[in-house]
Amino acid sequence: MNDRGGVVAAASWPGAQQPVQKLHYDGTIGALYWIFIKNLLLGIITLTIYRFWGKTNLRRYAWSHTTLQGQRFEYTGRGGELFAGFLIVVGIYIIGFIALAVATIMLGPTLGLIGQIGFPVLILYLIFVAQYAAQNYRLTRTLWCGIRGGMTGSAWRYGVKAFLFTLLNLVTLNFAAPWTALRLAEDRFNNSYFGNTKASLQASAKPLYLSFVLGFIGMILGIALWGGLIWAYLSATGTLDQIAPIQREMEEAEIMGREPNLTAEQGVLYVKFIFGVVVAGYLGIAVIGILAFAHYMAAWFRTIANNLQLAELRFSSEVTAWSYVSLWLGNLLWVILTLGIGLPVAVHRSLKFFANRLTIHGELDVERLKQTSLDRPKFGEGLLEAFDPGFF
Secondary structure (H helix, E strand, O other), rough: OOOOOOEEEEEEEEOOOEEEEOOOEEEOOHHHHHHHHHHHHHHOHHHOHHHHHHHHHHHHHHHHHHEOOOEEEEEOOOOOHHHHHHHHHHHHHHHHHHHHHHHHHHHHHHHHHHHHHHHHHHHHHHHHHHHHHHHHHHHHHHEEOOOOEEEEEOHHHHHHHHHHHHHHHHOOOOOOHHHHHHHHHHHHHOOEEEEEEEEEEOOOHHHHHHHHHHHHHHHHHHHHHHHHHHHHHHHOOOOOHHHHHHHHHHHHHHOOOOOOOOOHHHHHHHHHHHHHHHHHHHHHHHHHHHHHHHHHHHHHHHHHHHEEEEEEEEOOOOOOOOHHHHHHHHHHOOOOOOOOHHHHHHHHHHHHHHHHOOOEEEEOHHEEEEEEEOOOOOOOHHHHHHHOOOOO
């Protein structure tokens, strides 16, 4: 591949020779750090409100440093759109909480309890709606050769389907997850357009099940082993013997409705104990999850790539479990060991990883591309921003 992501070779694809190319990401860690530091400082000054503009700045940089066929992508979203969408969702939440409180007072505790159960269910449903709407927003704000993307379909119907699939996962102890996740991915891709070209994804979940089941078993065994090691360490160091009377005192104080009678040393010890167990548990589960499901996640990426089409383009990937472990375990260490300062490095590694491991067969005929007539949402990702205020 040349230094601007151009075509480099010919490859076979069901009966025909087609050029092979890749996305090319040429961003630098230094530039990402400048964006990160600027966003961090302005976020502190504005009490985190600037994060909407900060996220937009990061996307503009990532998009503009990614090329296909020598042409750079462009992100046209605005921070104000993200902020406006977020304010709308906050308003809906406030109204919902007030309505729930009023219903509890006026209709009695029984109906109020139903409302308290129903509200989290509604939130879960809205998360799925948000995922679909956010993809639509990003596609409509992504330009290549002046052409933008978009989506058809309904985010609300997608939310219903995703919610029902979640219930199916619960009933099947999550063993339906590969099938349900792939069906939802098909919905999102098959309703996606770039200009007048439609994406297409039709894939079977069968190749995913062996790696998923092995990952599920590995996850359980790994957590059990890690928990046993933590318990053995705490027992060997005498920490459990020191914590036991503190725990009893706190339980008795809660039952009797009084303040726990603890010394300053006991209070510090208890806080350190809880903090250490939570951190060790979180990191352990994160690492175990990466290792256990590495083969599954690599197979998932390959399945999506190998069955995806867009006009003349076909895709493929040879991502391996080891490359997946190297990426995510490395990102985890960069973020944790630097207390978040290494986040731009993790973002840079992720962008290069996905650009380098997605192979594109064929070329888009720019002359045949026409601008899409699909509507552009006015506000950006309000729902998803409420649930996932992430860096990117």
